[in-house]
Amino acid sequence: MVNKKVKINETIHDFDENLTIIQACEISGIQIPRFCYHERLSIAGNCRMCLVEVVGGPPKPTASCAMQLKDLRPGPNGEPPQVLTNSEMVENARKGVMEFLLINHPLDCPICDQGGECDLQDQAMSFGLGKSRYTEDKRTVEDYDLGPLVETHMTRCISCTRCVRFTTEVAGIDQMGQTGRGEDSEIVTYLSNTLDSELQGNIIDLCPVGALTSKPYAFTARPWELQKTETIDVMDGTGCNIRVDSKGNRVMRITPRENHLVNEEWISDKSRFVWDGIRVQRLDTPFKKVEGNLIPTSWEDALSIASETMRCGNTSFVAGDLVSVETLYTATKLSEYLGGTKVLGDLDTSGPLNGRSFYVGNGKIEDLDKTKNIILLGTNPRKEASVVNARIRKAWINGANVYRLGVKETLTYDVNELGNTFFDLQIFLDKMGSKKSFWTDTIFLVGYSFLNNRSADVALNTVRSYVEKFKSKFLIIHPNASAVGSLDLGFETDVKVKQNVMKETKTIYNLGCDTLEVGKGSFVIYQGSHGDKGAGSADLILPSACYLEEDGIFVNTEGRIQYARKAIQPPGKAKENWRILRAISEKLGYIPNWQDLNGLRGALFDDFPLISEPGKIIMVPWETAEKQKKLGSKVPLKAYIKDYYLSNCICRASKTMGNLARARNSLNLKKAS
Amino acid sequence: MLRRLSAKQPEKFSFSKANLKWAKAQLKKYPKGRQASAVIPLLWKAQEQEGWVSKPAIEFVANFLDMPEIRVLEVATFYFMFHLKPVGSKAHFQVCGTTPCMLRGSEYLIDVCKTRINGKQHSLSSDGSMSWEEVECLGACANAPVVQIGSDYFEDLDKESFEKLISDVETDELLVPGSRSGRFSSEPSNMTRKYSRKKLSSENASVERFRG
Numbered sequence: 001m002v003n004k005k006v007k008i009n010e011t012i013h014d015f016d017e018n019l020t021i022i023q024a025c026e027i028s029g030i031q032i033p034r035f036c037y038h039e040r041l042s043i044a045g046n047c048r049m050c051l052v053e054v055v056g057g058p059p060k061p062t063a064s065c066a067m068q069l070k071d072l073r074p075g076p077n078g079e080p081p082q083v084l085t086n087s088e089m090v091e092n093a094r095k096g097v098m099e100f101l102l103i104n105h106p107l108d109c110p111i112c113d114q115g116g117e118c119d120l121q122d123q124a125m126s127f128g129l130g131k132s133r134y135t136e137d138k139r140t141v142e143d144y145d146l147g148p149l150v151e152t153h154m155t156r157c158i159s160c161t162r163c164v165r166f167t168t169e170v171a172g173i174d175q176m177g178q179t180g181r182g183e184d185s186e187i188v189t190y191l192s193n194t195l196d197s198e199l200q201g202n203i204i205d206l207c208p209v210g211a212l213t214s215k216p217y218a219f220t221a222r223p224w225e226l227q228k229t230e231t232i233d234v235m236d237g238t239g240c241n242i243r244v245d246s247k248g249n250r251v252m253r254i255t256p257r258e259n260h261l262v263n264e265e266w267i268s269d270k271s272r273f274v275w276d277g278i279r280v281q282r283l284d285t286p287f288k289k290v291e292g293n294l295i296p297t298s299w300e301d302a303l304s305i306a307s308e309t310m311r312c313g314n315t316s317f318v319a320g321d322l323v324s325v326e327t328l329y330t331a332t333k334l335s336e337y338l339g340g341t342k343v344l345g346d347l348d349t350s351g352p353l354n355g356r357s358f359y360v361g362n363g364k365i366e367d368l369d370k371t372k373n374i375i376l377l378g379t380n381p382r383k384e385a386s387v388v389n390a391r392i393r394k395a396w397i398n399g400a401n402v403y404r405l406g407v408k409e410t411l412t413y414d415v416n417e418l419g420n421t422f423f424d425l426q427i428f429l430d431k432m433g434s435k436k437s438f439w440t441d442t443i444f445l446v447g448y449s450f451l452n453n454r455s456a457d458v459a460l461n462t463v464r465s466y467v468e469k470f471k472s473k474f475l476i477i478h479p480n481a482s483a484v485g486s487l488d489l490g491f492e493t494d495v496k497v498k499q500n501v502m503k504e505t506k507t508i509y510n511l512g513c514d515t516l517e518v519g520k521g522s523f524v525i526y527q528g529s530h531g532d533k534g535a536g537s538a539d540l541i542l543p544s545a546c547y548l549e550e551d552g553i554f555v556n557t558e559g560r561i562q563y564a565r566k567a568i569q570p571p572g573k574a575k576e577n578w579r580i581l582r583a584i585s586e587k588l589g590y591i592p593n594w595q596d597l598n599g600l601r602g603a604l605f606d607d608f609p610l611i612s613e614p615g616k617i618i619m620v621p622w623e624t625a626e627k628q629k630k631l632g633s634k635v636p637l638k639a640y641i642k643d644y645y646l647s648n649c650i651c652r653a654s655k656t657m658g659n660l661a662r663a664r665n666s667l668n669l670k671k672a673s
Numbered sequence: 674m675l676r677r678l679s680a681k682q683p684e685k686f687s688f689s690k691a692n693l694k695w696a697k698a699q700l701k702k703y704p705k706g707r708q709a710s711a712v713i714p715l716l717w718k719a720q721e722q723e724g725w726v727s728k729p730a731i732e733f734v735a736n737f738l739d740m741p742e743i744r745v746l747e748v749a750t751f752y753f754m755f756h757l758k759p760v761g762s763k764a765h766f767q768v769c770g771t772t773p774c775m776l777r778g779s780e781y782l783i784d785v786c787k788t789r790i791n792g793k794q795h796s797l798s799s800d801g802s803m804s805w806e807e808v809e810c811l812g813a814c815a816n817a818p819v820v821q822i823g824s825d826y827f828e829d830l831d832k833e834s835f836e837k838l839i840s841d842v843e844t845d846e847l848l849v850p851g852s853r854s855g856r857f858s859s860e861p862s863n864m865t866r867k868y869s870r871k872k873l874s875s876e877n878a879s880v881e882r883f884r885g
Contacts, residue, residue, distance in 0.1 A: 174741030174742075174744070175741075175743060176743065177741075177744065177746065179676070179747050179750040179751070180676050180750050184675045184676065189743070190741070
């Protein structure tokens with residue numbers, strides 16, 4: 001890195017010479033208007049809004065997004081080059097560019113969904129001429145169908161090509177492009193195909209005007225009337241940072257927040273569009289089963305039934321996929337009091353996972369940026385962690401090699417296939433031998449289709465011993481938001497333990513797990529938010545809040561602690577999860593020494609210091625791997641998520657997700673034929 | 674001009690044997706991984722072969738160069754010299770309409786096109802054998818007005834000679850490219866002095882005598 005002195009307006013700064021002028025200005029706190037430039041996309045330089053004056057340079061304004069500092073010439077006596085961002089030339093240039101952009105932009109702000117949060121609107125206010133001198137006809141452009149998520153109003157397009165660059169570079173689909181030239185250039189998809197990507201919703205945020213807007217959100221709210229809550233997404237284990245916009249007690253939309261360590265500034269379509277699933281299929285009152293039928297009942301009745309059954313026999317707790325740590329903690333305490341077991345619903349390992357060095361690893365999501373070799377072991381990041389997948393693609397573009405052991409599913413980058421069994425993994429490990437340069441620059445991403453396989457404990461041990469020996473990185477990709485939290489609190493995943501639990505327990509307290517298969521004879525209490533499979537097979541239903549309706553802590557797949565905040569009230573008689581569990585505890589005679597959420601969190605942090613620091617990952621001591629055994633198992637790995645859009649109860653309730661699933665199925669059928 | 678793919682498309686496209694050999698040779702011009710650079714020459718070859726660039730041709734080129742179809746479509750729609758609709762099976766007349774040709778009467782040629790071929794450019798004549806378009810400067814201003822068919826230039830045209838050219842195309846006569854006014858190339862059309870080698874040398878001698 002070579003530094004260079006550059007004078008911006010009147011102050012001299014010292015910058016890395018590889019920065020562009022716009023980046024340097026950003027660092028020194030000067031905002032340059034822009035449309036096409038975006039930090040995480042390639043540079044196009046076609047909107048011309050970021051023009052600045054380079055003193056002593058060419059006698060015309062320069063596009064600051066496309067000019068590197070090292071290309072600036074020093075002054076005649078060797079003084080540092082000067083950039084002016086507010087000179088008369090710059091102001092006139094901006095006015096001129098703004099006028100050109102507005103020539104063909106319709107004046108339909110009152111009926112445009114982008115109104116109020118539109119870059120073009122804002123920048124026309126700040127830098128524009130104030131009035132139009134244009135009296136001729138404006139051009140109109142045909143709209144096209146991008147699928148059930150993104151609505152197009154192409155007449156509003158200013159051809160910044162951010163959407164084209166995003167879909168090609170980040171999402172990894174080569175469908176969008178800009179055809180034609182000049183006045184007739186259009187943003188299109190090839191043969192007007194709909195987009196097939198899990199990240200397509202991000203082009204709505206990227207579009208600086210109202211050309212690409214959200215279809216499900218269309219014409220329902222204005223940005224200034226929305227209540228904004230910054231929270232955490234639970235649709236996968238990545239823990240994407242989101243902002244929930246609600247109006248009254250309805251969630252109107254979900255948008256990403258920037259967090260470079262986790263989701264950069266992207267979120268998956270599932271995280272973004274799942275909100276219509278929160279409104280429907282809700283459990284809004286307690287139900288009890290009477291002669292095979294579920295009938296509504298009161299909380300008083302439901303709680304007494306629950307406590308009566310739990311008092312009689314041993315009770316096991318089953319954690320679902322969307323449960324916050326507070327809920328799990330209250331359940332843990334109650335379980336300790338009752339002396340039962342507690343298990344995690346969606347993971348069946350062949351051995352116990354004894355610590356974070358087993359179920360989290362020593363890697364972080366950001367490590368993917370710096371690692372040369374990425375080995376996917378039984379995971380499909382595209383489905384299980386779409387945003388992490390974009391990160392892997394970024395690494396692949398920058399030259400990383402990706403290897404895959406597992407089911408051959410389409411990803412957004414090329415992979416070197418290793419096979420589909422642990423035996424194939426052993427062959428690969430033997431082939432690579434102890435090539436230190438390879439292994440030290442390697443990250444293992446291990447997924448559930450690996451962990452759920454028979455003899456996964458031996459294979460995991462092998463991976464861990466390589467990590468230990470060569471200081472490689474290792475990260476488990478948990479597809480579920482509650483996984484790491486429940487494992488931290490000691491929920492069992494061992495398949496033998498789980499089978500015993502299902503056989504022997506009289507009462508099963510199910511915390512929103514819809515994949516649970518319960519034998520006959522046991523009494524099932526289902527505490528959850530949606531009327532899905534789990535609720536259907538329950539004997540007693542306790543309606544609870546979903547992830548946007550209560551405060552909660554979630555631990556993401558890399559062990560990062562993040563706080564989710566309450567955006568809206570739960571519907572009907574539904575209550576916050578921890579409150580329900582506390583009420584039952586009291587009925588059973590166990591009175592926790594806390595009353596409210598703060599007290600609960602205090603107790604939680606005392607008991608589990610791993611979960612105490614928000615935003616951070618607490619590194620734990622590495623537990624030494626056992627002696628490595630040869631892997632000989634030829635049992636093929638099975639894909640963990642079959643239908644990406646229908647992977648949890650909130651998605652299954654969502655109409656948008658249903659449409660997407662149907663669209664993808666028909667696309668797959670078309671591809672197959 | 675809004676450029677879209679034609680509504681009518683052929684079933685498939687593939688290069689002829691000779692063209693395929695040529696295309697494979699083209700690929701070797703570029704470093705490994707940069708084959709996409711050959712997209713314009715390949716599209717041009719496809720157009721030479723078929724007369725126009727069809728959707729199967731775009732897909733063939735995309736496949737051949739291992740690049741996304743949309744990127745080839747972007748190139749094909751950007752350059753006006755790629756025809757995205759079928760052109761006349763016998764001839765596609767490209768009438769120069771830029772200033773020098775216009776001053777020398779290209780508007781009359783366009784009128785002829787409109788009456789003899791089709792009222793609209795880029796449209797086929799009734800039997801599908803001919804089509805026409807107005808193009809920008811063909812670079813033969815000294816022989817204005819000019820019409821290009823394929824890679825041949827037909828120069829110094831007027832209404833009559835152009836009508837004859839169209840009739841010749843219709844009746845499959847052999848077309849002779851070049852001037853229609855009797856000029857050999859772009860020498861002055863009303864030559865008052867004819868130079869011979871002898872004359873020139875004597876002129877040079879007189880100049881030298883003057884200098885001396």
